Each structure stands twice: as structure tokens, then as C-alpha cells.
Amino acid sequence: MTTEPLLSVENLHTTFTTDAGTLTAVDGISFEIEEGETMCLVGESGSGKTVASESITRLVQSPPGEVQGTVEFRGRDIGEMDDTELREIRGGDVAHIFQNPQDALNHCYTVGWQIVEAVQSHEPNTGREAARERAVELLTEVGIANAAARLDDYPHEFSGGQKQRVMIAMALVTNPELLIADEPTTALDVTVQAQILKLLDRLQDEYGMGILFVTHDLGVVAQIADSVVVMYAGKVMERGSVLDIFEQPSHPYTRALIECLPGGERSIDGIPGTLPDPVDPPEGCRFAPRCEHAVPECRTDDHPEESPVSGDHLAACIYYKPGYDATVIHGPETDAQANATGGVTND
């Protein structure tokens, strides 16, 4: 195991120039993904999570977009790369899958043709027959029954879940080291979602790839994540291991999100208020206007730095700065803490 992370993102900023002014979608986020790790980027729509995931391989259209900050993949700075190298990274070591598989597949060609194409563009020396065999192998791998027969089917002959499987198969063509999955199950039924999550889990074990999974659904996060980054209005609110996040949610926003889950305390109220305007974000902590624990300093000071809660578990909340009492947020004793491993304290 090398000490170097697979992907390290530091102080990533992505802005868009619009008529209304400069829209800051991602405002200085940092995280790392280790080899073979699944990291979930969680947030509501408009939190900038998709833009963040697209900024990694510079998929953001520029102009109007502009990406700043350091993104290092295996120690190589992606920001410094020229177009050829970028293309190699995108089509090789880092693969993307998206929310709507129907938009990502070309409807004019058979699924087999598209996979063969992908195989051949990755390994130009592969013969057509060999490429087809590889395609069958990949489709079988992602659980398409009877792959050989379905190779000559067109995308519209596949269901939504199957299309997502095909997309995953295409992403696997290059044996990627990092798979960036942007809400791959949001458009799918719950039953199909369960299948896809299982599939990703199995593939990760087999291929040992890192996964950056972008989602708004904490239920999904709990199932697949090793570590979690919670985003809100372009900022990281909290990050830590999945157990940290679920058993000791330390940022008021994370807590609110978890309580919003069906069956949770807030499942019937939600979080009052709406996301701030990305063109003109509020002073101070971004979440302060919706936060029930906000103190006056939250609105006047800068957005709080990430402060350690315990070990690698960080929260960007004023309560974790010296001089504040963090128990205000999780209360003296909560169910989550009671379930937690026991000895963990937050000071």
C-alpha cells in the first residue's frame, strides 16, 4: 500500500460566468480517495456535487466554467495536463458514469458496436472478434443475461437498469482505477438500484478500483460508502468515515439530512428554507440561515474552517472551534451515539 492517495483534490474551485454575475458552484473543497475505496459525495441538488465530480477530469465546459485548485491523480496534477494527457486520463484511468444512461448511449448503434468501439479505441491493436469477445465478457460481468445474444440489440431494447449496466460495462473497458459515478441509480427503481449497488460493490472487489459516488440519497451512502464528504452550497460541511457520519453526525446539516430519511425524526418536516443563491452566497457559514443551532458569529464570521471532531472526522462548524460546546449539536445523548462503538467522544 502506497502512502499516496489515488486521487487528491485540494482547494477545488469551480466558477461559472453568468449574466447575473460569477456563480461559484464549488468553493474550495478538498478530499482524498484511497485505492479501492468508495467515497460518497453527498448533497442536495444545487450543492455543487455534480460540478465537483466533473471538475476532477475537467469535464466542466470552459467557458463559461473555470476550474481552479489542485487535482492530483496518483501524484500527477490533472490541472497541468495538456489535452492529450487529459483524454488519456478520462478515457483510461478515470471512468465516468452518469445519471441518465439513455443520454450517454448512442441510439443509432447497437450496444455491442459501442462497446467494441470503446475497446478498440482503448487498445487499438485489438481485432474485431477479440473486441467482441471482450464485450461479451464485460456484459456478462455486469450481469446482462445472455450477453452474446444481446450484443446486437439497440439501446432502446434495454431497460433503464440494463442500460446503466451497459454504461458500467463500458466504463470497465479500460480497467479504470477510479470510477466516478454521478447519481447512477437516481433514475432507477429501488429494486434496480439495489441490483446496481450490489454490482458496483462486487466489481470494486474484483477490480480494486476507487469509486467516487455522487448522490443525494443517504440510504445509498450507508450501503456502499467507506468514507463520506457532505457538501452544501459548494462547501464541504463534514467528512469522515461512513461510521463517523452515520453514528456521530457532527455538522447540523448532516444531522438534518439524516433525520430527513424516511423513518427519521424529520422525515415529515424536512429542512426548512432553501439553498443559498450561488451567485451571492450569504456571509458567514453557508448553512447558517437554515441552521437551528446558529449563533450570531455564524452569520458574521467567515465560513468556518474544517475542524477535527475525532481523528480524520472533520466538520466545518463553529461548534468544533475552541470555546464552543459541541454537545449542543448532538445533544447530551442520542440514539446514534448510543449505537456507536461506545468509547468515541467528540472533544
Next chain:
Amino acid sequence: MTERVGDEPLLSVRDLEKHYPITQGYLSREVGAARAVDGISFDLRPGETLGLVGESGCGKSTAATSIINLETPTGGEVLFNGGGRWNRQRNEDGSHPNDVTAFADDELFAFRRDAQMIFQDPSSSFDPRMSIGSSVAEPLQVHGMTDQGRRRAIVEDLLEQVGLAAKDYDRYPHEFSGGQKQRIALARALVLNPELIVADEPVSALDVSIRAEILSLISDLQDEYGLSMLFISHDMSVIREVCDRVAVMYLGEIVEIGDAEEVFTDPQHPYTEALLSAIPTADPRAEQANIELRGTVPTPTNPPSGCRFHTRCHRVIQPDGIDIDQENWRSLLNFRDEVLAGQVDVESAREIASTAAGEGDDADIKSELRTEFDLPESFADASVDETLADALDSLLDGDDETAAEQLSTAFTTPCEQSEPVMTDHGDGHQSQCLLNESAQSAPQPTPSDD
């Protein structure tokens, strides 16, 4: 105007069918039908929320639009007893005066005031060229309220009730977020003061945090105005949040219906079990006891015989004389179905076997086929082993028909032969599964329509 008598349901759906004809050729000859909704029956009591749940393609949305008569059903009755239509008796010819599907134009127009609908996609649910105030006021205008000031006052009041401001009246849909639009959609559905609201996946397109707000608003309004609701969703966790009763749909049929709490704690149909197990839980330590439903929903044009779920059921019944591991039995049936459909590609298995480490001989191909279809090398039952080996031999000889025949005579399941009927589990909890029929030694007769 008549008063409600006894526990007369507000809405009573009987054997509702919606078949879409499939036509071919220049003369539009009908060659078949997609049976999107194929005979569903349920009751909805006043003030109650009934959840209709199922995967995409199970016909739940079609059921909704048929019930509200946005599409004309091809069969069955939808009796709507609200709007002062209580306690009406059947006509002499057997038709019911409250049957929405047989309403004359003026009755249907009046029915529109009593039943409204909310749709899934907030982005297309408002006319982009109309201020949202006009959109919400439109039903009032259509129903003859000519007083513009009054319309505006009503809509402004209603907008405030759904959590928006009166001044939002003049704003346009593109100025609102998805959650806000769904609130406005709720206002539009409410403006005619209906008794029934059909909500078709109203929160599926929303974020979890906003979803909660909308669900809470829905239940508040429901309590305040005594609305009854038919709530359609594919997400069991949402259904659990809002529904009093649940009906689980699969391929145009209701397979289980009952009290929400009962269905969730004690599901009787394997399909309900599978749906429930697919709900993600927010506990990272929990090992999901996920029942993986293999394959996808079959096409409604040609639904499977017997129990429609048998092609995917993880508890599909083994016939007398076979007793193997349930998972292997499922794989075996899947393999049989693929062979019957002529979908097994021996050639590609042969290619893979020859490129792989092995010799590429028959044994390798067979083992390749076994891996592909999750078939173990040997079963607990010797006769099963034998039949499978024979069938594989025939397949390799290129004799697909013999293989199909060998498999289909040896491996059968009662599930595909007899159609299950509704089994009553008490308290209106019913399910449609052969397993439950055999469990209840003396199956009770299906409850009468009233």
C-alpha cells in the same frame, strides 16, 4: 345530495382494465394488446391514503390515469361515491350511476371538481408561458368562476397555505425550484376543493430533504381538508411514510393489499418481500438482506402464465419430487426459460471456453454455460443432475429443441400452471400467491365485492 351510509368507500375500483391495442400494417389490424392494467380492484375510504406501489412498467401510473378518467379504461368499473353521490343504488341493467367510466360529459365535468391529480415531474407540470397564479386559477375559470378578483383572492390564499407568498401569483414557473413547483401543483389540485387526490410519484423527482417537506405538507393538507388520496410510488420508504394502506402491483395486477403497517411488518407476497428488502437503510453496519430480483419486469403484452411473478420469484415453488436449494432452483428455471426462448448462445460459450485456459472441449463449454447461468456442478437431487446433463448434451449437439423439451418436461413449477387467487390474511390484508394458498389448508373464498 345524499349522505354517506355505513362504511361506503369513497372510491371503489372493480376489475379495472386498460389494454392498449397493438396494431400492425396499413389497416391497423389489432394483433395483441399491452395489458398495462389487467383487472385490479380496491376500495378507498374517505380520508384514507392508499399507496399503489410497484416497479416501473407495472401499470401503476396507467391505473391512476384510468381511475381519474384521463384515459378511458377498457374494462371494469370505477365507482366514485363522493361529491354528493353517496348511497346510490345500481341501475336495473346492472350499471352503476357512480361509475366514472360511464359518466356523461356533464357528470364528468362535475367529477373533475371532486377528483384531481398531481404529477411527478415538476419541470413540465406548469405551462411555462402562464404565471403560476393563472395556472392555479385556471380550474376556477374553467368551472365558471368569472369573478377575476375572487379567483385571485382564492389562489393567493391557497398559495399561502402551501407555503408560498401571495405575491408569487404573478411569477412564472421558471422562477421556482422543483420543490416549490410541487407545492404549487398541490395548490392547483386543491383549488376546486376535491375529495380525492391522485398523486403520481409526487416526490420521486425531488431531493430527500425537500421530499420530506412536501410529504409533510401533503399530510397536513390531507388532515385539514379530509382528503382521500391515492398515492403512487415505486419507493416503499415513501409509501411507508404517508400511506394508511398499501396495494402492491406487479405487471398489471395487485399481488398484495393491506394495512400499511401489516404489509411492511409481515409481507405475504414474495414480491412485496423483495421490494421491502430493496429499501436502502441508513445504517452502514447493517448487512442488507437484499433479495435480488433478477431480470426485469416482463412485457405486459405477453405476461407469464400462472402467477405473473414466477419468472423472477425467489420463492418459486418446486414441484413434487424435486427438492434442491431454492437459489439453484431459480437458476435452473432461468436456464430453462432461456433455452426455451432459444436465447442460449452455445457458440459464444465455445469461443470463450477456447480462449480461456481450458482445452475448449465439451466439458469446458458446459462449465462455461454453468457459470453463465449460475448453475452448480451438481445438485442435491441426482435426477435433476441427470436431466440437466442430458439437456446440455443436446444443446452442444445443436439440438435446441430436444434440450428445451427435456428441460421443460422435467422442470416445472406449479406457479406457472395455476393462477393464484387472493388469499385473505385477515383485516383486509390479502395476497395473491400459491404459497399462501397452500399454507391455508382451507382457503377462504375471495371476499365479495362489497
Next chain:
Amino acid sequence: MATDKSSRFDNVDWEAVTADSGRALSTNLLGTLLCVVPLIALLVYDFVALGQYEDTFAFVGIGYDVTQLDWLFALSLILFVFYALLPLYQNPRITRYYWREFKRNRPAVVSLAFLTFVFVVGLLGPIFISQPEIDLVTQYQPPIGMSVQNTYPVQCLGEVTSGASGQLCHGSLAHPLGTDSRGRDILVMLIYGMQVTVKIAFITSLIVITIGTAVGTVAAYSGGMIDEVLMRYVDVQQSFPTFIAYLLILYAYGGGLFLFIVLFGTFAWEGTARYVRSNALTKSEDEFMKSAELTGASTYHIITRHLIPNTASSIITILTLLVPGFILAEAQLAFLGLGDPTAPSWGQLLSTGRDALPYAPWITLMPGFLIFLTILAFNFLGDAVLDALNPEAQAESE
């Protein structure tokens, strides 16, 4: 606010409301009727009470005989005011929004200003400026800044200088854009030409929109056999040789601008009909259309309130492509001598200058340049309108 009992949705007594609901006419329809009824009355009066050559407005002392074209033009203007301008005024918020989106496109703003200028001058100019008079004495006067050999004009109104090739006549303020071979003022002729252009644009638009939308919606909403027949007819019409038909009618019965406009207008609506039909079919899947249907609204209501407004931006774009085609076609026919000699169109002016092209190029250049600018403006406008009138696309991209 609004705690008044009658202003709560659950306190509406629908029995009472439906009982005393009359049909309320919208302002737009009311205004249209108020204008169209007198127009029809006048038309009837003109046809029944007056002889063919009597001036329509003789009874108020105006010596102007309203032509067939004028009737249609008046109708199209009335509809334009009540169904294009008035709605923009009635919905200031969305109008402001359209304008914000529209003005991002600079060339389109300039185009709109130019076309508005053509419209206003073309509409009002001929009322205040009398027809250009034929005066052979003042023929071939060059425009300001140009000159011509003094042998061509009978009398030079401007300065006369002597150059290398003899005496040169320079332009003067009397005829800022010069005169043609018969001494008519070109500026005045251009203004009269504007009116012809405006008439072509408005009347063909009226015909195309009316027939196209009607056929498109009927086809979409009837479906089945009617749809099939209408759409196959559209196919047939698409391949109909309008130009040849025009020539045939022209030779057989004679014709004029009226024939041109009506013929080309009635054979140009296929695209609109097709578009409206497909849009109706797509939009009917949209949830807002289903919601409207669920209110119990009639198909007529749904078509007029939802379908047509949501098709408008595309219809306008189709028109911005069609109308320049008509203007160009008229000019071409006129240039070839197949136009209406009585209509003072730009094309007509273009053709009068044909023979004088070597020495008096301005006669051709001026209308040619205007035609070019007008067509360019329409094209710029079409692009911008499609972008600006599409709030959905905007909202998604934000």
C-alpha cells in the same frame, strides 16, 4: 390576508357558481370583435351600396377606395394588436423577461428596431406623404453624394460641376435619394414600397398562421383518418408548383399583388401545420396539458390557452423564414416584369431601374439594399426570438 369567507377555496359553493356563470369574453376577443364588426360592416357597405369604382370613404370625404388587400391587411393588423401586442402588455412580467433574454442578442435588437421602423413608416408614411408624381423634367436626379452625367437629367436640380467626362449633375435635398427614370422621388417610392412589404408580411403571416394552426391542431386532435388525409394533403401541397400556378393565373386572368399574396400565402402553410401538429402531439404528453385536461377544460380551451401560446415561438421563427422568402419572391417577379405594375413595391422600383443600371445605379441599389437589410433583419430576429421565448430551456440551463 384573504380571510374573507368567499375567498377560500373550500368555501366556494360550486352549485351557485356554475349556475350563474355566463361566458365571459376575454379582453382580447372583445377588442377584436369591436374592431372587426365595423370592418365587416364597412366591407358590406362597400360591396353592396357602392359601385365598383366609387371610393369607400367618399361619405366622409376621403377619396380613397379600399382594395381587397386593404381589407385583409386591416384584419391582420387588428389580430396583431389584440393577440400579439396586447398579451405582451397584459403580462408585463413575462414581457420583461422576454425582453431581457432578447436584448442579449445585439444584432436582433437592431433588426427589431429596423423592422419596426419599416412597419411604422410603411403604415403611416403613405397617409402623410402623397404619391410620387411623374415629372419627366426631374428624371435621373442622383441622390445626395452621387453624381451623374448631366446629359441624363433634363434639368439638374442640384449643383452642376464640370468633370473629366463632361458636366456632372450632383444630388440635392429636393430628392435626397434621387429620382427614377420618370422623375419620381425614390425616397417616397421606398416608403410606399415599405407599405407593400408590410402588407406582404402581415397578410401572408395571417394566412399561414390561421390555416397552418387550424390544420395542425385538427389533425393532431382528431387523429385517425382525418389526420391521415390532412397530412397527406400537406405532402401534396408541399410539392405544388406555386410559381407555375401564379404564372398560369397571371396569363389566363391577369393578376396583381392580391393574387400574389393570397396564392403564395395559401400554399405556404404546410411547414406550420406540420410543426403545430407534432408540437401538439408532444405537448399533449406534458403534464401541464394533462392537468389542464383534468380541470375539465374543453379541447378548444386547451388549444387556445396552452397549445398555441407554447407553439408561438416556433411559429414566429417559421414566419421569419417564410416572410423574407415572400418579399424576395415578390421582388424577383416584379424584376422579371411579372409583378403588379400598379403596386409601388420595392421590386417594381428595382425593375424600373433595370435599364438605367449603367448610369443611374441608385434606382436599383436603393430598393435592393432595403430588401437585403429587411431579409437580414428577419433572419437575425428569427434566431433571437426562438431563444428568448423559451423560458423552459433557460430555466434548465441555469
